[in-house]
Amino acid sequence: MTRCARFEVNHFLAWSLAALAGCAALWAAPPGTASKGGHNISAAEASPVPIILDTDPGVDDAMAILLALNSPAIDLKAITVVPGNVTAKQGLANALQIVSLADKCEIPVAGGAQRYLSPKFITGEFFHGQKNGIANIDLPPAKCKADPRFAADLIVEMIHKYPHQITLVPVGPETNIALAVMRDPSIVPLVKRVVAMAGSLTGGNTNAVAEMNVFYDPEAAQIVFNAGWPITMVDVLVGEESALTKEDIDELATTHGPQNDFAVQLLRFRYHGSDKSPHPGAVLFDPLAVAVAIDPNIIQTQDMHVDIETKGEFTRGETVANRTGTLENDVWNGDRYAAVGLEHVQPNVSVSMGVNAERFRHLMVSTLAGK
């Protein structure tokens, strides 16, 4: 059941016209979905989506890279690497090994930031395999070489080369994307959209409120969320709700190929590592963002104003979402502030509110089978 559906049940009697409009909007075709003769065009029928994947590989990042490398619906322009699950150096090595496994050295893979905008530097190998962050799997040595460009420079260059075409898909801390905006703010209106695996409205996976990518670099996330481009937040809950099942993994294990077999190992690591997670199945946050980049209908969204908490004592890294779209307007009245009404607050983010988990799981297995 989606959160919108749950909302409808819990608040049925109080379901106002506003809620009706809001939830109806969640299930409508999202912005950017092509329409032809009243019918939505499926991802398979549309031209491949040019994307830049910014990643901190990472088990689920590795699955996101595999999806991006193998989906015919994607035109993968570049992979850029950021620290997060592992160090920047390890992440770049992992990305190059994965691209080499796919025999796609023509795709630029560039290193970027070595640390975060945030002064506290954290990495998360504990959840991804202490040896290398990709489930301790020994892949063949990389035959692809790193692109010499700095990730933020490559991102800026690509966006100018393909104006209004690129979808940025950050699935790690958002340092590289923030650096690109800081270096050249003119890229903002030239980006088609941003689909970020980031944030949570329902509790965090690093602390009580913060999702890891945002928690590791809240300052960067605040820049990216408020840059002014269309941004979709693929949050923790939809990631958890779309976990691949044992049956999905067993199905993928019936076919073979270097990437197929690597994916099965990653999925089994994540599935059996679920003792470190309160959620059953192989939870894959990052490839869901890639899937949303090519098929927006995989999730339902609601537009909200979202800021990142960068100072809170207990809430640093929280994605603070304004669900009502209003702020109380308080005016100084001589000896106190007095509320005088509500002000409208402009949405800046499309926030995931539900996921078609079956479609996502099928996409993963069918895309990687035999590769």
Ligand code: CA
């Ligand atoms: Ca990641």
